Amino acid sequence: MRYSQRPKSVTREELRDNTHDLQGINWEKLETTREQARSARSSLYYLTGQSLLPPSTARLPGTERYVDFRRTNTNHHALIAHFQLRNLISATSRQDIYYAGRSRIMRTDSLGQSTSCVMDLARTPFSPLHSATFDITSMATSAADNLLIAGAFHGEFALTSLSAAHGTKPTQGFITHHPNGITNHVHIFPSRSGSAPTAAFSSNDRCMRLLDCTTATLTATHKYQEAINCSATAPDARLRAVVGDFHEGLITDADSGAVLQRLPRVHNDHAFACAWADDGVHVATGAQDSTVAIWDARNWAQPLTSFYSTLACPRSLHFSPVGGGRRVLLAAEADDVVNVVDAVSFDKCQSIDFFGAVAGVSWVPDGSSFFVANADAKFGGIMEFERSAWGEAEEQQFAVVDGSSMAPVEHVSHVAPMQGQSGSGSSVGVKGARSRGSNTAPPSSPLRSNNRGKERGSDGERERERLRHGRAKVPMEWIDEHRMQGEARVRLTETQRSRRGMRLGELLV
Template identity: 55%
Template structure:
């Protein structure tokens, strides 16, 4: 993860750096300009001039609104002189604000929905005859009262969507807002997408999950805009998310909410305000949190209420942010073990049951994410480099170097069958590998809107296998992990603090961290439970223009016999076969 120096980290100051225009804008500093700005011209590195045009309607390029959306004749006249920008009204794409500036919670960052609507309204006033303007209520959207909860029965299309937004009152449609927002994001995005010659976007044709419920009072906080793994669910009844120095506990039906951990400053931390959680993971019996200055906290989820967590430091290094943590059962001792990925370019292994660090593996670059194979022998490691490493889990030594990304990677996952591995990077690509042949990736997948920040395969016994990929903003992709040729897009509005799929594979929970429309969204599996290979079911295949019969491939990670003997499988065969029938609340 890119390390950003702060002028006063203890008080939560803004990042400092060079005094170039690009740096000022990137850091959330909006100075006064006394000269006229030139007309927009796409900068080679998508710098801040493009972002300035993004905020200033007078220099909006027509590429923001393609002809198909009715914006084919936008002028590109120069801006007026003395354009003034103030931190209090920063454009919606301003990134990486410290949550200490926002008493009500961390900001949505570059995807703040209220600011997006403000910007869109400004463009609408500038071009009132365009086909896709937004109404005057967009300017006051931040003051609209939000419902505490939203459930599937309340949905009314554009009148009331999954986040309780009334698009009709805004005189537009959700579909139009999605298209405009995507164009805003792609224009202001600093990523270079021209290299995506191998990655292809997948068609949004599947339906693996459906919306169940959202609670708008649950707000996870993003401590650093690149770190988006701050939610973890071990069941419908146990959902954990990070909120500053607290780890909160709730359930899918929001019948109860409590603070599981309120973490004080750990001795040696530079943030006197408390332990700022940057990484979170939970297993059936252990919850592990990592902090901004190298702290960690561990609690036994089966202990008595009120039992204090074990806290300490992963590293005392100044650049020791805990970028990621994951828990796994040690191959030989079977102890719950945590692997911490630190920004000081080291990975450390902690035995959670004895409280001792057993290994430290140094690398050449900061480590952003890791995933251990199901048998505990191998580990995929990604960081501030273009390569992904397949390492020996016990020695940390690389056994394979995978060179298929063109930017730093922040996400990786290893499937329960041990065969598939996925990595995601800031080059807007997800790369999928077969562990039996590392040389040639199975698939290059382009993301829809933003770079992938969190990846997870569905668990064994969780129905048809899927790969979940949460982008930084607005989209969670549910990719068919049987073919890697299609997907379902779970779309929302706002910065995503992470997603988590329950061990039974039946629910996905997404942390939306937007200041206005944020909350915890729950999605549930659809369809019947499927056996390995679909039990010999056949389907028609029209791909070649005829009616040849093609047998479906395996839908589960293993056979029914294998799942009966696999301790990771949560539900029995009968319960799996009833998945999606709506019998979860049936009392007999």
């Protein structure tokens, strides 16, 4: 493998079983198969102690197909400055993909044809108290604000406008001079006043800091008891989820930083990943004990569910954006695996496996695809996976209370035991509905039809038929379809979304 040659890109059409996989590896020439290599690597991962879970541990069934492989560009490699920090890629479109190369932020496109350096911080002079090397540990972009921001190993930050003229130097400074001031995570969120975008820095010196991206000045510093590894701000910018070198997550006031809720202890190790979904309700946290927990913001008493990662611990979590189709959660592990988890039921996934350390994952803002930064020196690159469909609807049971029909349940909240552990757990959902993951049969009592339906003729008949079967089509998006048209976060029109996955752009006319 050391002396084998790879093409500059690998496309979906070029995949050929064991002679040409999504990383361009010819397994047949190596006299083995990809499946055998995967089995050997997984076993070695466990035997060397890199995985805390034995191979027999029950995981989410990887039976789904939410995305399809599109392309790997093999000549683009993100570099990991700290082995626990894996948010080193961010895309504002399929034509603008930014990734960290130690002291540089590089830009490329989905075809890998154009490459440029957006930030060159390699020779930047800093305070004599610190090294002159700007080792990028985390980065983020805001497509709406045309912003790119990066944090580094010694508390440095660099900020630039993506619409600035070529050659414009980035704004640079320090968020802290603490000797243990590693920037563990940074994300950009809009302020509630709508004035200036704000960057939230999670630092290893036990602080959360807020930076006004317009003036590049710190507006708040929130001190905690342990190192902060990641944070996620709610869509309305009122609350913030915070995880770090502690086992329970924190729900804090986004302005004051005050801890409003300590989440029950589900994780048994430090947490390095969290995400807040665009519906404002669902929150995900991931820890080094290989667990991912899903929370409902309407009731923090216990998680909706929790599950194990596949091979390594989860390092980066990202919910799909509004307008991106079926609700899914990207759970990127430290090595080899990105799980695309069903974010409606959270009981199944599509497991994408390859070979190499994951430096980060990023959705395109319109949700049509996402990119994976594979940092393997030999077989890494920028990998793209596109959504295979959009706007699916799924049959789901009506809530039934005392034999009366209720509105269809948009999301069935349930608390499940950890995958692979014993325990019955509660399976009662919203308004008394049974969860889809429950082994208990649905109530057999007949559903009542209302009298108003009888006056609607054929519409009433359809309504009664729907109620008689006790099932309904439930939208899989974060918001209802009728709200998509006026939603600023939705980047694609209804027609464009309906054509997603049809690959019309590849037709020759």
